[in-house]
Each structure stands twice: as C-alpha cells, then as structure tokens.
Amino acid sequence: ITAAAGLVAAAIAAWAGMGYWSLVLGPAVAAVVALGAAWLVVRWTPSRPDFRVESEILSFGANLTGFNLVNFFSRNLDNILIGKYSGAIELGYYDRAYKLLLFPLQNITQPLTRVMVPLLSRIHEDKVRFRDLYVRTNWMLAAVTMPGIAALTLTSEQVVALLFGPRWTAVAPIFAWLGIASLMQSVSSTTGWIFICQGKTKAMFQWGAYSSLTTVAAFVVGLHWGAVGVAAAYAISGYVLRVPVLAVMIHRVGPVTAGDFLIMQGLFIASSLLAWLAYLGLPASLTGQSDLLAVVLALCLDYGLAFVLMAIFPQPRRILLTTLANIARNLR
Known part of the structure; x- marks a missing residue:
C-alpha cells in the first residue's frame, strides 16, 4: 500500500x-x-520522553549512527561529483543505471534485515546456531540474487534497450560496471547483521569509515573518465580494497568466518564466469535474434550453472535441499 x-x-x-x-x-x-x-x-x-540512557546503549547507538552517516555520505558523493564535474546528462545516465540495478537489490535485503536482526539478536549467545542461521540465509540470498545480477550485467545493452529504448544506450556500460560491483553486495550488505546483533557497532563504524574513504577515493580517481569511470573505479576498488578487509573484520568479530563469507560468493562468481563463457559460445544468430531472448538465455545459463555448482559441493547442496524441502512442506 x-x-x-x-x-x-x-x-x-x-x-x-x-x-x-x-x-x-x-x-x-x-x-x-x-x-x-x-x-x-x-x-x-x-x-513524555525519558532522557536517561545507559552508557552501553549510548555507545551502541552512537557508533551505529556514525556508520550510517559515513555510509550515506559515501553512497551519495558519486552523484554530487558527477553532477558538478560531468554535467546533468552524465548524472542522468548514472542515476538510471544505479536505480535499475541496485534499488531492486535493496528491496530484497532491507525487508530481510527487518526479520533477521531481531532473530539473530535473540540467539547471539549461541554462536554455533548464529553462524549456521546466517550462513544458510546468505547462501540462499546469494543463490537468488547473484546469478540474476550476473545475467543482467552480461546483457546490459539488451536490458537497457528493452527497458529504456535505443536513446539510452549510454547507460549500458555504467550498468555493466555497477553490476560487477553489486555481485558481492547482496551478501556484503548483510554483514551489518553480524555487527549489530552482537553489539559490535564500534567495529562496524570503523569498517564504515574505511569503506567510505576508499569509496570516495575511487570516485575521485574515476571521475576523470566521467560516469563510466566512476562506476568502474567503484567496482574495481570494491574487489581490491573493501571485500578482503571486510572478510578479515568479520572473521575477527566471529562467529562467521572469512571463509564462510568468501566461499559462498566465490561459488556464484565462478558460475557467473562459466555462464559468461557459455554465452559467448552461443551462435550470434541466436543471441542477436532479439534482446528479450538474449536476456532470457543469459538468465537460464547463470541460474542453471549456479544450481549445478551448488549441487556439486556438500554445504550448498545440503542447504539447497533443506530449503526446497521446507518450501514443498509449506505448500502442502
């Protein structure tokens, strides 16, 4: 409503x-x-409000607020820089690409956060159960989102042509770079659950400050090449500077390990690369027949190969079978 x-x-x-x-x-x-x-x-x-606040709660809230502030600043500075130095047209292209790709992802993770934060907070002292629930949830979140993002990135030109028309083709390269950047964001964005539910917002704020500094630096470097450069610098810096550091910080906080964080994403990145190679091997008469057919083929390849890899390895196979069994039981 x-x-x-x-x-x-x-x-x-x-x-x-x-x-x-x-x-x-x-x-x-x-x-x-x-x-x-x-x-x-x-x-x-x-x-009437009660202004008496315990120091522990005040510290928790101050660090969380600090994280949100620096995160908001870094997430919006790209628009400010592009608008000021590259002009309104470049900003329009960048804005369309950003909203087309990242807003749907946010609409998946934000409602999930409202469920998972209270749930994980209740069991935060049971470290084994906490880790198991976080890992299982993120395996399925990655399975739902990452192959789709990879397919849309692979067919960025066709997606833009279908949704906006040929006059918006300049959006396609920006969309592709943002797609590469957002491949790992579906899982990376849930790491806040680990910090918040265990009261580790000081570490979360430290991570936010580092992430914001590297993001802003990437924007400034990429600005020389306009909106495409900003998107490319953001994507590259994410894999080189931010994801490895985030994995280390998560491992230190626990109970989720760096291996848990990286393996679930690595599997779907591998499936995306395989799907990309398979798509390039398709005859041009098939992929060039229509934009819609090209997107559908990419989606089928990405999701098909992703679920094949999940079925090969024990942990994702067990999680996938358990989830499918729960869905079947609920539908009865």
Whole structure:
C-alpha cells in the first residue's frame, strides 16, 4: 500500500505538471502512509520522553549512527561529483543505471534485515546456531540474487534497450560496471547483521569509515573518465580494497568466518564466469535474434550453472535441499 500510494502520488503530480517535484512528493506521501499505517496497527501514543540512557546503549547507538552517516555520505558523493564535474546528462545516465540495478537489490535485503536482526539478536549467545542461521540465509540470498545480477550485467545493452529504448544506450556500460560491483553486495550488505546483533557497532563504524574513504577515493580517481569511470573505479576498488578487509573484520568479530563469507560468493562468481563463457559460445544468430531472448538465455545459463555448482559441493547442496524441502512442506 505504501509503495502504491507513493507511485500514484508521483504519477499524478507529474501529470499535473509539477516536474521534478513529483519525485519529491512520491516518497513523502509514501512516508506519511507508512507512518499512519504503523501507528494504526501498533496503537501507540507517545509519552513524555525519558532522557536517561545507559552508557552501553549510548555507545551502541552512537557508533551505529556514525556508520550510517559515513555510509550515506559515501553512497551519495558519486552523484554530487558527477553532477558538478560531468554535467546533468552524465548524472542522468548514472542515476538510471544505479536505480535499475541496485534499488531492486535493496528491496530484497532491507525487508530481510527487518526479520533477521531481531532473530539473530535473540540467539547471539549461541554462536554455533548464529553462524549456521546466517550462513544458510546468505547462501540462499546469494543463490537468488547473484546469478540474476550476473545475467543482467552480461546483457546490459539488451536490458537497457528493452527497458529504456535505443536513446539510452549510454547507460549500458555504467550498468555493466555497477553490476560487477553489486555481485558481492547482496551478501556484503548483510554483514551489518553480524555487527549489530552482537553489539559490535564500534567495529562496524570503523569498517564504515574505511569503506567510505576508499569509496570516495575511487570516485575521485574515476571521475576523470566521467560516469563510466566512476562506476568502474567503484567496482574495481570494491574487489581490491573493501571485500578482503571486510572478510578479515568479520572473521575477527566471529562467529562467521572469512571463509564462510568468501566461499559462498566465490561459488556464484565462478558460475557467473562459466555462464559468461557459455554465452559467448552461443551462435550470434541466436543471441542477436532479439534482446528479450538474449536476456532470457543469459538468465537460464547463470541460474542453471549456479544450481549445478551448488549441487556439486556438500554445504550448498545440503542447504539447497533443506530449503526446497521446507518450501514443498509449506505448500502442502
């Protein structure tokens, strides 16, 4: 209902001639509807606030807020730099590519976070169970998201042509680089669960500060080549500078190990590379027949090879079979 209200409000505002203000009105209406719905369900009336806060809670909240602030800064600086130094057109291309790829991913991980943080917080003292639940959840999250992202990255030109038309072909290389960057983000973005649920927000803030510094540096370096350069620098710096450091920090916090974090992503990166090679081996008469067919073939190859590799190795095979059995049992 919230999403529908925001969409309808933005569409009506645009139809009424409000221009870019319609992009402001849509989220504002959605926020008001969400607030009203939550208040209606909870039936909570605010009382006089109590400003007495325990030092442990204050430290937890301050570090978490600090992480969110530096993360927000680094995630938005790319738009500021591109808009100022490369112009509105380049920014428009970059914005379309970013929203087309990363917003759907956020809409998967954010609702999952609302479920997993309370659940993992309840069992944070049982380290074996905590690790098992986190790993199982992320194996399936990676299985659902990473092959799809890889397929869309592989067919970036066809995806852009299908959704936006031939006038937006400049979006395709930006989309491809952001796709490479986001391959590991579906799992990397859930590492906050490990820090938050175990009260390790100080380590989370330290990671956020490092991640933001390296991200900003990548933006500045890539800006010389415009929006494509910014996207490419972001992708390359992620694999070289951020993912290895994040794996080490997770290992230190525990109970999830660096191996847990890297292996589940490595399997799907390997399947994506195999799918890429297989796609290149297809006859041009097949992949060039239509944009939609090319995207469908890439999706089939990526998901097919991903599930084949999962079936080969013991841990992902066990998780996959358990998940499928649970789904079948719930459908009865």
